[in-house]
Amino acid sequence: MYGGSVATPFGRRAMTLGMLANQVMAREIENGKTVDKWKLYRALCEARPLIGVTDRSLAVMSALLSFYPKDELSEVNGLVVFPSNAQLSLRSHGMTEQTIRRHLAVLVDAGLIVRKDSPNGKRYVRRNRAGAIDDAYGFSLAPLLARADEIERLAAQVTAERLHLLRLRERLTLCRRDVAKLLETAVEEGATGDWEVVGLHFRALVTALPRTPAPDVLMTALEEMEMLREAITNRLEMHIDSRKLSGNPFQNERHIQNSHTDSTSESEPACKTTRGTQSELHPPAILAPNEPESADHGKHGVKNARPVGEALRRRPSTAIKAFPLALVLQTCPQIADYGAGGTISTWRDLMAAAVVVRSMLGVSPDAYQQACAILGPENAATVIACILERAEHINSPGAYLRDLTRRAERCEFAIGPMLMSLARANGNSVRMAG
Incomplete structure (x- = not known):
């Protein structure tokens, strides 16, 4: 040269x-x-x-x-x-x-x-x-x-990354639209479920996205949004099946396998059917408490059982008692910063804040859903608030929550001592409700 x-x-x-x-x-x-x-x-x-x-x-x-x-x-x-x-x-x-x-x-x-x-x-x-x-x-x-070959290779890499990001955005936009419309349909059709909590979960996922998210952030949000869409879809499918069974008396007669006119619930354990049905829902709060039984729901639950459903089938017969909200907020004051407007006044606000904190702490959606299935949504949110208070002392919040869930499943864990320990650590004087 x-x-x-x-x-x-x-x-x-x-x-x-x-x-x-x-x-x-x-x-x-x-x-x-x-x-x-x-x-x-x-x-x-x-x-x-x-x-x-x-x-x-x-x-x-x-x-x-x-x-x-x-x-x-x-x-x-x-x-x-x-x-x-x-x-x-x-x-x-x-x-x-x-x-x-x-x-x-x-x-x-x-x-x-x-x-x-x-x-x-x-x-x-x-x-x-x-x-x-x-x-x-x-x-x-x-x-x-x-450097012509190197420049063309770098250009192809940038183009591939841009297309990947564009496809993730498209998929997330479509999934977000599906969840919003399916949630609206569920409310209008009167399907059974705590749709207000689901709506709060949905809004928390949307508001947690930054203005210019990275591909890994988009992928995580897309996975959680797809799980939520699948949960609502399964709930609506079961609602359709229940309407088919109850809407046509002649069709109902053909479904009856026993010639007796008595209910078949006396010969089949209803608790197994209900818990099998609950395994289809993400998050578990979609199910309303004391939901009515359906034989068709039981079949659907057994066919599409998931790890959360396994946890529900092994759930202790005596539910863990939820402590007063005021006591939880007094013992775990940091959770209030993640509520809407920086305040928490109801259990619904606490559960919505727990979803945000769960994502911040790196707890997987599956671990939190399993905790909701075993402990109940209120108690799972309380445990997340307690973990937030001691986050600097916990190496892996997700693994810690899974361990507490397994112990609660064996009736070896209670929330009361955890709250009392936090109260003593924070220098608060509180009385545990009996």
């Missing part, structure tokens, strides 16, 4: 190892290698975030490429362009000379061009008697040609 010599910058500009490395790389261009300059420029624009240049710097690069006489970059045609700053200003939309100098330095530091300064620092060309170029002083595009 330079006849085997190294080109040092003119004037007070110092020579750096980066400049030397760029010149060495520019000498390693494959023989006969050619690249379409505008196709390479478009790839450079795509790869801009990974290369570390600004859009203004790319405007200067476009102006430099416009002074190259051929469409194909090649060593055969020479790779040095020598426009003046005034000419560059005209082709870079009137950019000032000071700005042009700054962005030329950015392009040199990024390893896209190399300076080939003349003895007096001017940019010009020497021609022979036949008019051919003997030597030229200005900016060499050799590094751009040498």
